[in-house]
Amino acid sequence: MVKFIVRRLMLLIPVLIGVSVIAFLMLHLAPGDPAELLAGLEASAEDIAALRTRFGLDKPLFVQYFMFLKGLFDGSLISLKYEMPAASVIFPRILNTLKLACASIVVAVAVGMIAGIVSAVRRHSLVDYVSTTLALLGVSMPVFWWGLILIMIFSVYLRWLPSGGMGGLRYLVLPAIVLGTASAGAIARMTRSSMMEVLKQDYITAAKAKGLPERLVIYRHALRNALIPTVTVVGLEFGYMLAGAVLTETVFSWPGVGRLIVDSILARDYPVVQASLVLVAGVFVLVNLGVDVLYAFLDPRIRYD
């Protein structure tokens, strides 16, 4: 198992190098002179020249790349907008995003898996139809609209929960539900279909033929197998929450990394954009590693190959 994790960790290195190269090249692939791009439209020739030296844009490309990497870690990569190390701008934002994503995935897994299991076990029943319809609605619900509806009900009319911002657990509830809804739908659909597939297998009949109670056949023998494909979806959804929470963050004024990236792009704060991409990618691959480990834990055929 340790060997397995070490091997997966090694695989992360090329991925991170790839992402950092792409993030780095972003500035250089855009048409025009990077220094002009950084300086903005109204900059004078001197400003541009000063920027060029400050960012080492006159150096060879690969030297610049290593400077970029170094800057990421030692704080010499400075945000143009905030005038402080890009990493320090990004780090708290990533934590906020993680907090929201964790809460959302908990909601999504709890709701999605229960709905999926019940659907599969009692397929073609009323519960199944209701749950599959809700799951479909969930995956296709526009985040903006859904977020505003919830704000209207729970913040404006009922006044139970805050409509935005960050603070205690209460602030987390609505954004977590909104961000988790689509994932809950996706997880429910996956759980249902994989559970139904598993329930058809011979080893389920064999487990029943041993005289095991239905409950154990479903929750021990079937679920353990059905979880394997479901975990993949959970991992993907979690990744999507890390990178694609901009809409939810915007609706609820949640200071996450998604909004930071969008704001930085609009403000031409290239160092922050570049550094965010690398760091988000880093978190992303770590999540993937987590999924792989969980996978191996669930499926001995992977663990022992």
Added chain:
Amino acid sequence: MGSLLEVKDLATYFYTDEGIIKALDGVSFSIDEGEILGLVGETGCGKSVTATSIMGLIPSPPGRIVRGSILFNGRELLSLSERQMRSIRGREIAMIFQDPASSLNPVFRVGFQVAEAIWAHLKTPIREALLKAAELFGRVNIPDPLVAISRYPHQLSGGMKQRVMIAMALSLNPKLLIADEPTTALDVSIQAQILSLIKRLQRDYGSSVLLISHDLGVISTMAHRVAVMYSGLIVEEGRAEDLFQKPLHPYTQGLLAAIPRVDEDKSELAVIEGTIPDLTNPPAGCRFHPRCPWVMKICEAERPPLKAVEPKHKVACHAYAG
């Protein structure tokens, strides 16, 4: 010795979108204590449905047992509650499946899967049950039982997996063992080993066996008595020697004629004129009549009953009416 299992007029239908599949439509046979009954027939004739009906494991929907009776040890299985049925499954009637690769759960250790069967009925602590599993592994000739119990299914060969299934089936010393094509998925060399293992254990434990196969070779080496199934019905039943030496039903005669010579190792059921009837819309009268070389007027109209025409030899055919 009395009958352990008596199946009478058993009918199991599947209500599908394409229509009602009459997989079993009046199956009757019995198994005595300590006896091996071979159930043969072409693919799709309802052998597995017979087994799952006895186990009470017909998937429902779409399946349902619509009539008949299954008397086991004097008890009517069809009137038992799910709870009572569960205490019989695995304990009094155990089953071995066709494909050992798919009938063991891939994510649990094989020892645990056997121990679980013991625990389910006796509530034996799992550690103790595991030791019992290891002991059973020894009996079915799995090498290094104490190591083998902690293996996962994918780490074992097909033959070993089937031995695990047999160990599991025997763990509670069942009165009846249902073996549904226990060797079909295995290599020919392993087949013989598994069959002789089943035969030896059957003798040691004194269990009765319902041995299902489409392989007449397997049936002839194993069974005391044979029932021949055709399209959801038993068409002939008798002692193995009688049935093989003097088959009465034209279908059985066709089957035996279709066996390749003994020097060939495969003896799959092969060519008989015509096709297997559609179970949704079976032929009226005798279901075999469209393929029967002896077909008479009455065959198209009336279903022949299964009745003894010689001592201990029953056949369902109008040709023996007189």
